[in-house]
Amino acid sequence: MILARATDVSRRYGAVLALDHLDLDVHAGELVGLLGPNGAGKSTLVNLLTGVRRPSTGRVELCGGDPRDPATRRVLGVTPQETGLPSALRVGEVVDFVRAHFPDPLGKRELLARFGLEELERRQTGGLSGGQKRRVAVALAFAGRPRIVFLDEPTTGLDVAARHALWDGVRAFHADGGTVVLTSHYLEEVEALASRVVVIDGGRVLADDTVAAVRGLVAIRRVSVTAAVPMPDLPGVVGTEREGDRTHLLTPDADRLVRDLIARDVPFRDLEVRPTSLEEAFLTLTA
């Protein structure tokens, strides 16, 4: 069953074409990561699918209905990139306020526990740190037992422990059959949570596949060596990074590169060859 669908969707802001004839289907039970550089169109796509904005052309559907229809939106949970919380209210009061809008909300204790927020229940939201506010805002998306949740960069600005607490909450929802669409700049986050990755740039879908397949699509390897001399120009190198004496070379053919290093008599040590991270695959795809 398809819970969210964009069909041939374009969205224009004046001269800017934010989405360009984009198609996307999200099936029930999926956890989809939308990945792309700044300005790729990720937030615009989330805003259209959650009924915040309308497409210029094309069609969007949420659970078979119009995302702008209040009845359809009942099944929806959203954390936009920026959220405001009423500063004088305590966390527990905000949670109750949001829960009161839904016919069958998640229990307050359960919601707070899922996102590791029990200790903040009696704190006024105005006194929370930025990261604590963010965690509360993300947890609120789950208050109404939604069928589908959209999280726009949910863990931006969070430290590692807070990020992991939040991931646990998202995973628990997904394990119960919930559907999640998340945008993220943390590739680690997409790798940690999502099985399906949709790479977006210039308002179009560049790749839509499993994390492993998106990596395999470019099949770039990272060859790292330490050498006191400058690296010669070598064929097949698509990217180079240097950290002091250590050089990382990105190449689709690691075997050939290592043979070339030896043939050129480069005095290297500490050779390391590893598969590319999703980040490198992504940079190659969007280059």
Ligand SMILES: Nc1ncnc2c1ncn2[C@@H]1O[C@H](COP(=O)(O)OP(=O)(O)OP(=O)(O)O)[C@@H](O)[C@H]1O
């Ligand atoms: N309200 C708006 N008015 C004008 N232009 C906009 C508006 N919202 C988005 N855009 C433009 O549309 C393009 C896509 O923006 P969008 O926010 O969807 O990208 P994004 O992938 O979410 O980026 P980021 O990762 O930086 O949040 C950008 O060029 C942006 O400047």
